[in-house]
Amino acid sequence: MCGILGILGKAPVAPLLLDGLKRLEYRGYDSAGMASLVNGRIERRRAEGKLSNLARLLEKEPLPGTVGIGHTRWATHGRPTERNAHPHSSDRVSVVHNGIIENFRELKTELEAAGQVFETETDTEAVVHLIDHHLAQQMSPQEAVGAALQRLEGAFALAIVFAGRHDLMIGARRGSPLAVGFGDGEMYLGSDALGLAPLTDRICYLEEGDWAVLTEDGARIFDNQNAAVERPVTQTALSGALIGKGQYRHFMQKEIFEQPAVVGDTLQVFVNPQSRAVTLPDLPIDFAKVPRLTVAACGTAYYAGMVAKYWFEQIARLPVELDIASEFRYREAPLPDGGAALFISQSGETIDTLAALRYARSQDQTILSVVNQPESVIARESDAVLPTLAGPEIGVASTKAFTTQLTVLACLTIAAAKARGAIDAAREAELSAALTEVPARCAELLNHDEAIQAIAHDLAEARDVLYLGRGAMFPMALEGALKLKEISYIHAEGYAAGEMKHGPIALIDETVPVIVMAPSGPLFDKTVGNLSEVSARGGQVILITDPRGAERAGEHAAHVIEVPEVDPLVAPLLYAIPAQLLAYHTAVVKGTDVDQPRNLAKSVTVE
Known part of the structure; x- marks a missing residue:
């Protein structure tokens, strides 16, 4: 949520800020703006809606200057209007903010009594006036920010510029991520390395509670006690080239069709195709001795964890406790001695998942994470990281990140099963071989996109849609329903097929x-029974199954989508694709904003 960019540079700043904000669109936003220093004065340009609106405004009203801050806002406090768009400014200071200031009402009352005048509905404006109040007391900018940070409660990442100070920018973080970029006589701030990629590949990630004073000579970093600290500067591998859609209509479509490649890239890290064995990086745990694995994640990543629960328990015989990360810590669950906890996140920034990780850390669990951003906060706070190689995922609705998460989790399951003696080398070879076939099977499925597109025209007319599955197909039903509701705005629910008689059949x-x-297999006949019940009541069945399943039950369905027959371990990776394509084509038919659906953000960095 919310993208932040700051440039203390030499070149005209507005085009660079606009380009960087385009890279941060994937985070989700409903307004955008930027501020720069023009002959020492703070000038702003802000617009409701998409960045294209801000770009048109800049064409009519150019924003000069070489020092500036930019922002894409996802509304929390106050409606998504131009007035509430960031940056927020006084005559002395301008601020952009990602997060929530929890005590802003208390601060606002205090500052209004001191003569500060508020103009917006946002919590961020309290930060502006708090710093401005300290500046009016003849504090230096550094002193004013240091004092203000001591008063703020909540989660935030901030980028701050000051009137008359073309040589200074200050950034701070608590709960929300912020990176410092180093250039040649230039300095940068950004929500993540992707936004900074065209500007620099030398990145320093601020740690919890840090704040940084940037000048053209570099950055001085302070911790939450205002003590000077050193933080490592790393070289990021992210490309400076702007991510494009290529020949595809939407990023989501492009990312669906990238799945054979990115699943293959991920498998190359973990599976040796010659020995048919899984090779993991050195992990700080012995799976043979782990009494229980605790898994937590949010959204689509949670459904990946739910699939993994079936795998770990069935194949590795490892007990798993699975939780939605946003609820996990509120149960205050006792975690076992010698236990391990696994956290799954595309961005590695999800605030609820990070809070769950810190709770597990407080319970002395060994922390593993599956993330797509190896430089993210969750990755940095883990004992070991298992990276997905999905590459940047721009569409808000997760597709290739999900299937690469499943790929990594399948590899981890095989390794755990081998360590626990639950499978022998022959079975490991079978499962590894099944995994190595997935990219080719994914490509086969994508070749039948036109048939799914035709089904979507019927689906687009529906008001309500149900998804059913058994076993590992139950979380896939949940994920399919989530995809449809996310981007088409059709009400959809996923259910365990056996629960039909307990309410949903009504x-x-x-x-x-x-x-x-419903893949053919041990659970198929039971699922067909549920399918028959739906058909008998006039429900229009869309059956996703393999050729054997289609032959046995296709007569009960209005439409059949065939998936290659594969080992049950890898079936969820394949069944994800028709679910994604159904959602995508339905959204296109309905004319919704596929890549940036309403009210949603790619990276949820506030609670």
Whole structure:
């Protein structure tokens, strides 16, 4: 949520800020703006809606200057209007902010009594006036920010510039990520390395509670006690080239079609195709001795964890406790001695997942993470990181990040099973071989995109849609429903197929499509029984199954989507693709904003 960019540079800053903010669009936003120093004065340009609106405003009203801050806002306090868009400014100071200031009402009351005049509905404006108040007391900018930070409660990343100070920018973080970029006589601030990639590849990630004073000579960093500290500067591998859609209509479509490649890239890290064995990096745990694995994540990553729970328990015989990260710490669950905790996140910034990780750390658990951003906060606070190689995922609805998460989790399951003696070398070879076939099977599925596109025209007419699955297909049903509701705004629910008789069957009539995910196998006949019940009540069944399943149950379905028959371990990776394509094409038919659906953000960095 919210993208921050700051440039203390030599070149005209507005085009650079606009380009950087485009890279941060994936985080989600509903307004945008920037401020620069023009002959010592703070000038702003802000616009409601997409960055294209801000770009048009800049064409009509150019913003000069070489020092500036930019922001894409995801509204929390106050409506998504131009007035509430960042940056927020006084005559002395301008601020952009990602996060929530929890005590802003208390601060606002205090500052209004001291003569400060508020103009917006946002919590961020309290930061501006707090710093401005200290500046009016003849504090230096550094002193004013240091004093203000001691008063702020909540989560925030801040970038701050000061009138008359073309040589100074200050950044701070607590709870929300912020990176410092180093250039040649220039300095930068950004929410992540992707936003800074065209500007520099030398990055310093501020740690919790840090704040940084930037000048053209470098950065001085202080901790939350205002003591000077040193933080490592690393070289990021992110490309400076702007991520493009290529020949695809949307980023989501492009990312769906990238899955054969990125799953293959991820497998190359973990699977030796010659020995048919999984090779993990050195992990600080012995799976043979782990009494229980605790898994937590949010959204689509949570469903990846749910699939992994089936795998770990069935294949590795390892007990798993699975939680939605946003609820995990509130249970105050006792965690076992010698236990391990696994956290899954595309961005590595999700605030609820990070809080769950810190709770597990307080319970002396060994921390593993599966992330797509190896330089992220969650990665840095883990004992070991298992990276997905999805590359930048721009579409808000996760696709390739999900399947690469499943790929890593499948590899981890095989390694855990081998360590616990639950499988022998022959079974390891079978499962590893099944994994190595996934990229080719994914490509086969994507070749039948036109058939799924045709089904989507019928689906787009629905008001409600149900998804059913058993075993590991139950979390896939949940994920399929999430994808559809995220981008098409059709109400959709996923259910364990065996729960149909316990309530959901009451919803079935001829207007309700029911999408059944059912590979042939031990659970198939039970699922077909549920399918028959739906058909008997007029429900329009869309059956996703393999050729054997289609032959046995296709007569009960209005539409059949065939998936290659594969080992049950890897079936979820393949069944994800038709679910993604159904959601994508349905959203296109309905004309929604596929890549940036309303009210959603790619990276949820506030609670």
